[in-house]
Amino acid sequence: MSAPEGGWRVLVAGGGWAGCAAAVELAARHGGASVTLAESARSLGGRARALQAGGAAGDTLLDNGQHILLGAYGETLRMLRQVGVDPAQALLRLPLQMRYPYAPPDGSGGMDFVAPRWPAPWHLAGALLRARGLARADKLALARFASTARRMGWVLYHDCPVEELLDRFDQTPRVKRLLWHPLCIAALNTPPERASSQVFLAVLRDSLGAWRRAASDMLLPRLDMGALFPQAAARYLEGRGATVMTGCRVGALTPPAQPGGSWRALLAGQEASFDAVVLATPASVSASLLAPLEPALAARLGALDYEPIATCYLQYDTTLRLDLPFYALLDDPPAGRWGQFVFDRGQLDAAQPGLLAVVVSAAGEAARLDQDALAAAIAAQLAQDLARPALAAPRWSRVITEKRATFACTPGLDRPGVETALPGLALAGDYTASDYPATLETAVRSGAAAATVIGAYRTLALEKRSLSHTDGAAAPGSVR
Template identity: 40%
Template sequence: MRHMFSDRHARHTPPTRPMDPVIIIGAGWAGLSAALHLRQAGVPVRVLEAAPQAGGRARRQVLPWPDTDGIALDNGQHLLLGAYRDTLDLVAWLDGQGMDRLPLRLENAAGLQLRRRRHVLAAGTPDSLSRQLAESLSLLAAVLTSRGLSRGDRLQLVWTLFRARAAGWRPPVGVRTVAEWYQYTRQPARLVQQLWDPLVISAMNTPPALASATVFLRVLRDSLGQAPTASDFVLAGQDLAALFVDPAVDWLERHGCPVRLRTPVREIRVDLQARPHHGYLLRAFDPSAGEQQLRARHLVLATPPWTAARLLADLAPPASLAPLEGFGWRPITTAYVGWRAGNHALPTRLPPVFSLVDAQGKAQPAHWYFDRGRRAGWHLGALVISDSGEAMAQGEDALRAGLQKQLATVMGLPPAEHIVLIHEKRATFSCTDDRPLVTPGSLLPQLPGVALAGDYSYGGYPATLEGAVRSGRMAAEIILSGV
């Protein structure tokens, strides 16, 4: 099977002379993506990670669970979409395990059901016009056959999507926030409550009154505005580490590129002895060897932006680093819930993905339920609270009680027999129009050979795993252009 990942580097000529490894700081999804792209192109890399495991914000965590030795789940529930081409291509190339891919099906307790069926283009119609027509008809059929929306709501939704496509998926002039877009396009209250608000808060983790309309329409373009498979829900059957992180680390180590865990980089300086070009000295702590000094001509900083700013403080002027510290941050809380497999009050089937909007158009405290199937004698699920600052302020006991009530009243489920809360206080950047604009090559004028990677540096997209993976690819391309 051919993959875009391998094809992308097929024409790249590997270095003809020995070179120092490119040092990648951070083994999250952005750092691993950069490492894979560079190594596939024949460039040696060395990955340094301060944490005890790779994966960054989407890492594996073994959670305490009754009557078990612990259950391995993600450090917070994540959802991939079929539109995440770079991520899914890497997963396929690495033969990652445990991916469940489901056609789009949005449903909630208020009766909304929106299903998008896949289609196969007829032979002999490969041209772009035919594809656009097929994509539009697929989306039209999904909307017109949806349930839980009035005829007027369905027609308004069709008209909204048609106008958005005709406008190139760009907001009208002067419209900056999603809330302003609602008003400008005259979205009915029910459509906002049942569809748009849940999509905005889950995709952008930012309230519609602040969320960027430009970014939201770009997300719609890449999912609903493409072939039906682009809007697929992609879930990790076990955890995301098995899907991507573990295979990536294994591949790198098999190809001579170790991933060093528990190895924080404490300082970066200019290497004054580097000739004839630029170079950098890194002071890192290795748990087996102690303090080390490493030399590199090329660096990829795949860290949170505030960490990158701290490490580069002595190398670049403050004005160049200010955007790295200018992001606002928003929390996400995941509540993993479980029922013993013998609980006869539990339905035999639970929806894979369920919007927790109730008949009054509210979703409190959680916004989405994800079914995690059976594991170790338990049936598991994940409740996701986006932008969870207010929920966290309630306190653990009040939050657990609210979640139990929501499971009972919205989903009709028995009380969860075990709940584990995971709070990620700086889970995503605030996806607003005035957020800093940072790219992987932002610091090249001041720091030759230094690239940034992380979802924050993939402009024009919310904080997603796909943004992280794409930023890693872009950072690798910057390094390759200078090798």
């Protein structure tokens, strides 16, 4: 296989959101780069893409995970605009909220917590004042947490589990149950007794503690996850002469034999040469590729643990519509209550009326259940919580489980940076060093950062070549 001719040849291995972001950034901001994006799957998007449902669902497109973005995801929003996607059309913007189906004034059920569209930080004060389902002690505890964390700059000197942090801040059992625990599990995909407080605080900084009210908004995709970014990125890249290859696995990487030489890569069994490489494959795959080249880095990547996420889709009559686009749910696994959030897909995508998506994060126990049994339990939970008995009998259901959805975001986790000791090779992925957990924003940021590293390497290499040619030029009258 011959590499693209002309320009600075860059291989981006892996077509998830990190790889797509790196390729787009290279094509947009590093003129002359000849980009090849290679993805082993048949479609781009990695762990945020759409799948054909199959079975009773037929040709229905289902995301392999329901996502919520934040208004603070500035790099993701910028990248969407870069590839021609208008966030105002592609995303439903909602104020920060945690709303349960049942929130009686006596506080016996869930709660209704929604931030008014006031300037920050008054939006949080307004949400507290208006919140239903929280007692006075609960509201005071929440306010105390927010004010103390703000004074700390949302930074801990010594990381600890989220559960320990909540106890230090004297949070009430009810605030833990209805707010902190579900937020922690949703954002970090790690149970609070094992989750990093420092990373959790960074998420809260940009949501509850945001100084710009719009940064705390919740953004729900109206498009399937493939159409939201990866497909648009492919069109953008191809329009700029880049090569996008799907169903193409990177088999091995060979570094340059000498400074300024080329990387060699096996793409679908054929060798190609490149000036630089962005390794945007999953951490476990990157570890295998790097093991013979950089064993210490490969060991760090291989040491990451993972947590699954399950999304249960339930199709009902097309006339079904929830009162809100999404609700929080009270989970209780020992009681067979697995759902943590339910989304009305019909309110996001007009082509999916009557389709509900229920998310189970940190889904280790749920993933071990039979899929039909899990779907039946979730349907029964919806019927009870939403007081709609008909929800216990969907027309069809489909459970999609990403077994390695995210790394386990534990205290003091060792996450590598995008720059490596290998000349001309950068990492990209949501597992790289960041104050955020494994989110789309982390993936996109890492891709953009990797492109910057490759751009700097290119500049340095061109400078060295220029100096080499200058030093090696024959002096007037000399004989070579």
